[in-house]
Amino acid sequence: MLASALLLSAAGLGTVPAAAAPRADDTTVTTRYGQVRGTAGERADDYLGIPYAAPPVGGLRWKPPTAPARWTGVRDVRTPGNPCMQTNSSTPWGDLAGPGTPSEDCLYLNVHVPAERSLRDRPVMVWVHGGGFTIGSGTFYDGGELAHRGDVVVVTLNYRLGAFGYLAHPGLAGESADGVSGNYGLLDQQAALRWVRQNIAAFGGDPGNVTVFGESAGGGSVCQHLVSPGATGLFDRAIAQSGCGFPLPTQESQQRNGASWAGSLGCTDVACLRGKPAGELLAASVNPTARWVPNVDGRVVPLQIADALESGRFHRVPVLQGTTADEGRLTVASTYDLAGRPLTPAGYPVAVRALYGDRADAILARYPLSGYGTPAEALGAIFTDSQFACLQSRSARLMAGHTRSYQYEFADPGAMDHLDLPVSFPLGAPHGSEIRYVFGGVSGTPAQNTLADRILGYWTTFARTGIPYATGAPRWNQYPKVQVLAPDAITASTTFPEDHRCDLWLPGAAARS
Template sequence: MSGPFSRRKARIPYRSSWFWTRRLRGVLAGALLLAAAGVGAVPAAAADEPDSPTVTTRYGQVRGEAGESAYSYLGIPYAAPPVGDLRWKPPAPPARWTGARDATTPGNPCMQANSSTPWGDLAGPGTPSEDCLYLNVHAPAERSPRARPVMVWIHGGGFTIGSGTFYDGSELAARGDVIVVTLNYRLGAFGYLAHPGLAEESPEGVSGNYGLLDQQAALRWVRQNIAAFGGDPGEVTVFGESAGGGSVCQHLVSPRARGLFHRAIAQSGCGFPLPTQQSQQHTGTSWADTLGCADVACLRAKPASALLTAAQNPGARWVPNVDGRVLPLQIPEALEKGRFHRVPVLQGTTADEGRLTVATTYDLAGRPLTAAGYPVAVRALYGVRADAVLARYPLAEYGTPAEALGAILTDSQFACLQSRTARLMASHTRSYQYEFADRHAMDYLNLPVSFPLGAPHGSEIRYVFGGVSGTPAQNALAARMLGYWTAFAHTGVPYAADAPRWSQYPQVQVLAPEVITASTSFPEDHKCDLWNQAAGS
């Protein structure tokens, strides 16, 4: 199989979760969680055995596999297994090994609940485990006289599910002339538990954010080792979608990520509000109480399976927190103050972010949303503000109640937040915004829903990774998008041959199969005056 997903098993293009699924779960019951140079380098293209390319990293040799157009090195440890006393500790360096490590098999995905869906298991291959801090490198097989830019992908999944191996970066690497790195990071309670006992262990008095620290450890590994694979450690683009896109923006404002990347791409996930350290520690203490644990020693003695089960408590929210150190400020506040890494940023959303959540909550659960149920759902979500929301989204202006609710979720939770972050960044650095608008992006799945899915959350991923086999217009759009993304990794400017020029914010590049256009009415189209007022901006 070619495209963005594992060659070992066919995957769908939508595999990450939007950030607020947990917040909505109690209201929209049943919503689906989808969502320095290297040493001793032997560049992949110069390997002695083409079928078993070998590279020497700082920690030992890895032997990968040769594909049709790219070499792949899977399951490379970038940190020590966070088990035993290392559970809920910042990542430690991996151990060195002797001989050539087999890098043809993925490492385990991180601990997570079963995410089986009609589209496959979102964890990807392998058995979920605490021993999961592995990454994968995909490098073009064709020789290059110069080091290639590097693109490091952070997967989505609501900070609770997913894996790096679920995405095959081979085609993106080969067609974009880049090195692609995908990675795992700790998820759920294992990655984001904040607790006073953990803060007491920390020299800085903080807890939580272990998953974010894992990602930064992977970026440091890239800086130290990627030259061995033909990559340029001085030209690193970090990119991700949903929770991965949110992580990208969190690294933009994290002092600890300084110098680890040089460009950033945030897809459907920048600017979400995060809990404070204090509130998250309070939540963590309450969660520990449900396990009968009054201290961290008790929690560390619990088997991973028991922690995973307890982590499914609907009252728990496993996300990064603003701790004053790893994350000093909320994303919009940091951007407004200019306290972020001044690298070029490309970011955007899909035109119909919220529709798949509506589909999985209603149609796929056997109870399509009705006209009578529409205001009930809106009132449950927005309380005293519901009348103002319903007045701006009258049912008569939409084909179905599901499309109306999908528009509300799209605008309130994605479009306007990302428009705001693009605007704030534009005052300090090159800022580019897009809207992915292939209204038939997921038609090929033939899902049994009563309304058009349009361009929902995650539907742009396979266009970026080179996994589209659709109409000629869709294939052309995918080629242009892959070109835009990889040109940005090469130059910091999203230029693509045979594609329209992409201007900086406030113009928004609308990516549609019919024609790519520049829009200046994005905030009006998504009723951002309503949602910005609610956000106090």
């Protein structure tokens, strides 16, 4: 359901940067692997499809990424690289994979640089896309406007997805010097961050000031890098949007599941799996029992995120994180209204009992239908609080004991009204609806445009200084205050855990806050 919601939430972002008349000055840049030439734009220069690792094909399938090959001459990087292997994610706004044909040869990144020359190196913002770890691409997100308006260098990237990025298997663990498997997508992201440290100065970026940011699965990835030893020294600030603190499966359980999945393909060893065509693996990976996500392997991800944060075993960089006010409503919309079966008053308790079993009575008592305009809004509130708001609040609280921790709630109730989706209830501010505000893609009411300007300012100034600040916007205080980002007014809340009933979802959390 979450993946379906994300497909819808990506509306309005665009894909490939719009073509612009080239300037007279050259866009050739020299990286440590060779020269590249991008496209000069009026607002930003775009370098698309730069390889940051060798293609993970053949014997490199399910291996940690290795350095890309060097090249001679000038490499044309005016068109995106292939998106990673994934199923079709067509929406009214385009395919979330972006342009190109999904392929295993997909470890490419894009660099967007403000067109105006600068006398100083700019902060760097590295975007990790969402998509439930199974769909999406870096190219879908046009970083040019964010680069121009925020005076930052923006990097977006692809990473291995689904079974190609997260298969854990005893045979793969046996090949590993660390005895672990899975988490290849996370290792790809770390390889991209390493490439940024090594090469971004050539694009006018400051390699000593890198912010990693992402949404949904990308936000979860950001928090996994915060606790990963392999990410040491690769970034200086972190922004996690709607994706921090959710529990991960263990290495043991994922290896059991991986071995079972391999067996369904008639494979008992890794050689057999590597001999399978990518298309066959992709088709087999679309399995409701498969869970293609990172795992706690003791090395790449040494501990559950909450445990690592509570013990202070994470990289002590400033962190900005938060959720949208109505995270769960888009999941409800895609599951019910957009599937042709709106949730009814009679169906509401049935749905809650099916999802929560013995806990249903206590949950229904805290989320009575009488407290909401529609059954869909009631169920959406349950999803919002249980799957997003309270987990993120816990993460912000745990980090606050060790570093600067900032939390927000994006609360534009009309954030997706421009889509005019055929649903029977207001979508409010659902999962992913803040992305276009961050990337500078809003063209709405004057109040929405002002909010978007301030959000872009908060994000980019945080990237520059480690403190969120926007011209004309209220001061953003550290946790436990939560910055509520709404078009009518930006305010600071001190009751976020109570508002989201976090004592129900995280026993004891409200008392500790």
